[in-house]
Amino acid sequence: MKALKVTAFWVRPPEEAPLPEARAALESLIGSFYQAFPEYTGALAFSQAPRPPHHIFVYVDRDCSGLLPGAGQFLHRLLQGAFPQGEVRAYGRVWLERP
Numbered sequence: 001m002k003a004l005k006v007t008a009f010w011v012r013p014p015e016e017a018p019l020p021e022a023r024a025a026l027e028s029l030i031g032s033f034y035q036a037f038p039e040y041t042g043a044l045a046f047s048q049a050p051r052p053p054h055h056i057f058v059y060v061d062r063d064c065s066g067l068l069p070g071a072g073q074f075l076h077r078l079l080q081g082a083f084p085q086g087e088v089r090a091y092g093r094v095w096l097e098r099p
Contacts, residue, residue, distance in 0.1 A: 004092040005065070006072030009079055011056035011086045018053040019086055026058065029078050037071045040064070044075075056083070069095050 013019040026046045034041045043064040049055045058079065060066055067075060072090060079088045 003069040003095040004072055004090055005069070005095045006060075006067040006075070006090045006092040007065075008057060008059040008091045009075065010089045010091065011058075011079055011083050012089065013053045013055070013083075013086045015053075017085065019048070019056060019083065020054070022048055022054075022056055022083075025082050026056070029082050030058075033071075033075050033078060036074060037067075040067065040071060043067075056086075066092050 011019065026048075030044050030046070033044065043060050044058060045061055046056065046058045048057075058075070066072075072092065076088055076090055
């Protein structure tokens with residue numbers, strides 16, 4: 001994943017099967033993220049589409065301008081681990097490191 005200031009993640013299921021109901025898994029996953037990055041506590045929200053294939057969206061609230069690259073990469077790995085059958089895409093702005 002390129003260095004992004006991530007504002008949203010989209011978890012897309014494979015074409016052959018929808019994602020399962022994920023509320024409990026996402027609440028646990030976000031709790032793990034907050035333990036590692038307490039400065040973001042309360043900054044994340046999620047939703048899951050009610051109809052198949054039940055896409056999942058994890059996003060920052062309006063008071064947060066995005067997750068810095070290290071935090072975004074950590075959350076990306078958590079999502080990939082929780083939904084190995086899905087494709088996880090990150091959205092945000094490219095983060096340019098200053099030399």
